[in-house]
Amino acid sequence: MQWGGPVGKEKSYRFALRIVKLCRWLQAEQKEFVLSKQLLRCGTAIGALIHEAEFAQSRADFINKLQVALKEANETKYWLMLLRDSNLLNDKMYESIRPDIEELLKLLVSSIKTLKDKS
Numbered sequence: 350m351q352w353g354g355p356v357g358k359e360k361s362y363r364f365a366l367r368i369v370k371l372c373r374w375l376q377a378e379q380k381e382f383v384l385s386k387q388l389l390r391c392g393t394a395i396g397a398l399i400h401e402a403e404f405a406q407s408r409a410d411f412i413n414k415l416q417v418a419l420k421e422a423n424e425t426k427y428w429l430m431l432l433r434d435s436n437l438l439n440d441k442m443y444e445s446i447r448p449d450i451e452e453l454l455k456l457l458v459s460s461i462k463t464l465k466d467k468s
Contacts (some may be wrong), residue, residue, distance in 0.1 A: 369389065372386070372392075375437060375438075381437050383433065384435075386435070391421045395422050398414050402417040419461065422457060
């Protein structure tokens, strides 16, 4: 099964790379280790779950993997907002990455809805 085609897989992978780089920066420059680890875990899990869904055992398993990816994306958005609001990320940095997580959330919601409607 395929989600969002190669575009969706590529977007989630590129986003994970941005998260890895951001977390490295947070740890090196801001000396922030707790929140950055939370962000790293959920921000990279999105793409991992999407890639895992490609080999789902069933349609239900495929949808479930995307739903878990959606939860991880929503959690990622939360940590990014918290980092911004606690002044660990400035507005420019936050606004640079915010559209990426918003796009992944929309793609996941749309894909899950479409898959459920076809069931």
